Amino acid sequence: MSFPPSSRGRRLVAWSVLALLALAGAARWWLLGRPVALPDAPSARIACVSYQPFRLEGETPYDVNAFIPPERIDADLSALSQRFDCVRTYSQGQGLSAVPEIAARHHMQVLMGIWLGSDARANARQIELGVATARKYPQVLRAVIVGNEVLLRGDLSEAVLAGYIREVRAALPASIPVSYADVWEFWLRHPQLASTVDYITIHILPYWEDQPVPPERAIQHVADVYAKVRQAFPGKRVMIGETGWPSEGRQRRGAAASVVNEARYLREFLAYAGKVDLPYNVIEAFDLPWKRAQEGTVGGYWGIFDTHARPKFAMQGPVVEVQQWWLGWLGGAVCALLFVLAGLRRRRWQRRRGWLALGVAGFASGTAMAWQIRQMIYACRGAWEWSVSVAACLVALFTALRLASWLAGRLASAPFKPAPAGRLRNAWLFVLALYGLLLVFDGRYRDFPLGVFALPCVGYALTAWLDERRRMPSREALFLAAWLPVLGGAVVALELGENPVTWLWLLFNVSIAASVFAAWRRARAVPVMLGDSP
Template sequence: MVQRSFFRIPALFWASLFLIGTLIYIWRLQQPQPLIEVPSDVLPLQCVSYAPYYKPGMNPTLKGTFVDPVQIEQDLQALSKVTKCVRTYSVSQGLDYVPKAAQKFGMQVILGAWVGWVDADNMKELELAVQQANQYPDTVRGLVVGNEVLLRGEQTEAKMHEYLQWAKERTKVPLTYADVWEFWLKYPTLEQEVDFVTVHILPYWEDKPVAIDQAVAHTASVMGHLGTVFKKPLLIGETGWPSQGRQRFRAKPSVVNQVLYVRGFLQAAKQTGWQYNIIEAMDQPWKRELEGTVGGFWGIFNDQLQPKFNLQGPVSERSDGWVPYIIALVLAAGAVGWGFHKQLPNSQKALLGVVAAGLGLHGFLQVDYVQLAARNTLEFAALGGFILLGWALVLLQLRHWLGLTPKSCIEQCLLRLFAIGLFVTSAGLAFNGRYLDFPLILSWLPLIALLISLLTDEESDATFAPGRQTGIWFTVVMVLLAANLSVAVAMMEPGNLTAWWWSAVCGLALFVLPAKSMQLGHKADCARSV
């Protein structure tokens, strides 16, 4: 009885509900949220990490990369409005110009010398760094010999002692080594070679990631412990929070969370007297290739050199304005206009408008997601293809709702491709998911459209030829594997609500895709082969 009552509800009703839900979702993301306020005297920031590789195509890992001195001056001029110090990580690729440029703007530099695998390259880097430190002693406030070298396992503790001793003999600039706080505890003897201890405290990247509401307290706890271990001054060499990317356990990247952490940290630093360096000045798109989406979005400036947030006032997660609504309205108007041209009934014209608006809103969010998450041509193609696959499934459902002749063969093939996509994504998240995102926004629209078709189509009891049964079982196996892997991912990361939402997507697919495939069985107009 309940099933029959569902069948009597037209697709227009369900599609309208989904559209309203989407509108509310986007609207909520755009609403300013009141957050902790920090006094204006926390500015300028003590220091920020500076890497100039934020423009398209720039990547320090590419041989031959060189940063124009004009860009460095422009960058430091912009940064001088929020800080009087920058930390660098290398003096190669033109970055040896940073001290000279900083001097022009009255800024100081924590100068970094990159230490990697090759000793000859390391010595060349150290020689140039020492030369710059000695040439600009009033500008270079510290020389960092190596960054997270021991964490990466590229040199031994003994070798780091040698590098620090070599530098100490050749400059009077204060020396330090920078690494995550756990590795300073693992190699405490390095303290004897440095003038101050530079530790990285990144609650998001901890082995046990810390939720945003506990992140500043975690940093304070770590600093308290380090203060009992080391006698020399402590510098928090890196701390911050990402504005985009994959949730890890309870640690969720977001614009609001980034502001929450930075504001809370600055308030704590003022109260405790911590010396710190915020990571980082600008978003670094190239880091997405190494660390996933999250790697590219730690900056206080975006890749257009615009501030991402203020230290006072409310903050919203998205700032799209009217753009998504205008896109939805234009597509809806075009679809309704086509309905008038075809002289369709008013109910069908309304359905066209609702579906087009939904496609516009979700398409806007989906394209934005792909621009953030895709790191290379292959991923652009895969994610873009998944979007097109979802849109095709939605349009095929629209044919059903309009009473047009179904394209059952095409739809069966697309259902199987969609099932494969879910399986591949879940497998990637399960076996190599540290840097992979959950593509929720790419999945909801087609799945809801398929569910609406199931709710509004009374035809059932399909019969199939053996070949078609094989195809349906293939779909079942793919989504069953995807669902099981998604649950495994969620269980491996307690507190990760995004992971559980992905499990919900796969669970819905486990019902919807096979059911839809069976519903199409007796309508199929294609060959019996899979």
């Protein structure tokens, strides 16, 4: 015996899904506002921190005309000296050559960087400025680091890099150590380079490893890598030149970027470093918006302080992920009201079930949209990205409102009206497939815009569940719907199933694809399958 799609059982399932979505949205925001207990750091004071003053919107070290006035550097180092004994810089010029002199006034030391790239003339200028500064302020410098991740970027060969290091070593007094900094694997691949430096500087970033390490195993990973490098270079001192954790951005397998995880990693690393007495530098002092252009959202959020020089967390006590978590509930309430007000023109909703359905759907949509807006605040870098993101949110809300209106009518047992689909659903199918392709083939730095896609994907799935019409979807819709689960599954597979965000992405892909195939199945079914059996 076959039952009509709008049977009581199906309506009950639809009610359950709407309620579950609203509760899940409310619970997610509430949980983000709960204090998380973490181990305390042994001290709020940190040995050394990476310092780049390019922390205001629009500032970037790649702008050759950029210049940071000494007054700003002085204000930064005055604040940093309360927490740090040393700062690490990466380049010369653009105002950074003043760092050693200013650091001395604040009783700080400097790991002074000389930037090397593929431009020989720029390299010569960097070395000239670096050598001059080092000779002028030798008592302030812990070391001069000649080049940063040059081999990782592929800017120079090992032989050319070694020549630059020897040039600087020969130009400086023996009292100033000279090193080179790179990801730890590249030191193991180029062991001969060790003969050119006084000590080895390695970067260990568990989040960025080719096999990302979750925060609960991150410190053990650091300890294992540090031991491996020391074993590979017996008799050579090894320093961790960069280590840290991001507070925002996409998750990589089990490595989630969050404020709580950043606080946890830093506290646990400081405890480990104190026990084994290793030299280290953490990355970094401030969040750097310009890095988002290179590494996606996550690149801009490795700072212990935000762009306004405010600490993101304390070194003792519980940590809260989202201080203003109640804004998510507020977004849900606003959308619930919006959906109900939009239903005023529908006389058929003069039933409590219809109004309730609109309110619940609106609240669920609002909590999802609030999360998307939060992601946009961290991710969007300019007018174009803001325009595209806002437009996508508005279209998603319009789609959700249309679908919620139809659902409310069906759940209130109003006279049947065909469910909205057509071109708007096809547009969402296309955009979802396009973004899925980008995630599969170029997804390392891309966020998952779950808040935007949740609304149409779940909405179309629910309307298909209650729809009774028989209209064949277009070939284009069927083609795109067939690919969405494949692309979503590929995203899950790329992260070995360890990233829960990718499973949600797959669920949304399957949901909207199912709405297309449900319509196709109904259109092909014989009439007796659409009603009660004779």
